[in-house]
Amino acid sequence: MHPILKDIRLVAFDLDGTLVDSVPDLAAAVDRVLGELDLPAAGEAKVTAWVGNGSLTLVERALTDALGESPGAEPLEAGNLRFLYHYGRDPGSRTRLYPGVREALDALQAGGWILTLVTNKPYAFIEPILAQFGLERHFALALGGDSLQRKKPDPAPLLHVASHFDVPPPACLMVGDSRHDIAAGRAAGFRTLAVPYGYNHGEPVSNSLPDGLIESLTELV
Structure with missing residues (x-):
């Protein structure tokens, strides 16, 4: 057992960039939206730096990059709806589980x-992706970015799961790949653990000073 798990009763995991590499599917949906607008494709490298703040922000970053300026509210909303349509049709065919994730969750x-x-x-989109890898049975509760009024880096989702299971925040651990995960965990009073292989807007997640850093989730167990 990794020392960071001492006295921990609940572990909250991020999904994209922590458990799964979903950029290929996200980039495909983004590029379909851009193509419908006769704009150049973004590609996986750019999308990797844009993910982590929900679909609306992802689409806003993609449109801003392609247009050279921020889109208006109506084009942004329309673009987000088209993104959700395309991504919803195929949320997981290119998505891959990171090495060691299944073994860590099982243990x-x-x-x-x-x-x-x-x-x-x-x-x-959570259930289809988890079901694809047979991981849905591992999680006692899952929250998406639209499950509550606020999302990471706000601590509200983490405080919700702690309260739901009646576990005090100091007995909870947040595991993620980005500064938003670490900020949310710290604000909620959780212990924080980062993995360096995911998406963090081109910055080392170690800059966010998590309580721990591991190269693979297998190091947890």
Whole structure:
């Protein structure tokens, strides 16, 4: 057992960039939206730097990059709806599970930890992706970016899962790949653990000073 798990009862995981590499599917949906507007494709490299704050922000960044200026509210809303349509049709065919994730989740579940999922991805896409990898049974509760009025880096989703299971925040751990995960965890009073292989807007997640950093989730167990 990793020392960071000492006295921890509940573990909250981020999804994109922590458990799964979803950029190929996200980029495909973004590029379909741009193509419909006769704008150049963004590609996976740019999308990697844009993900992490929910679909609306992702689309806003893509449109701003392609247009050279911020889109208006109506074009942004229309673009987001088209993105949700395209991504909803195929949210997981190119998405891959990171090495060691299944083994870590199996071991943590067998060890009695409460496992939860807290992502900024819209809730409707969570179940199809988890089901694709047979991971839905691992999580006692999953929250998407639209499950509550506020999302990470606001601490509200983490405080919600802690309250839901009646676990005090100091007995909870947030595991993620970005500064938003670390900021949310710290603000909620959770212990924080980062993985360096995900998406963090081109910055090392270690800059956010998490309580721990591991190269693979297998190091947890």
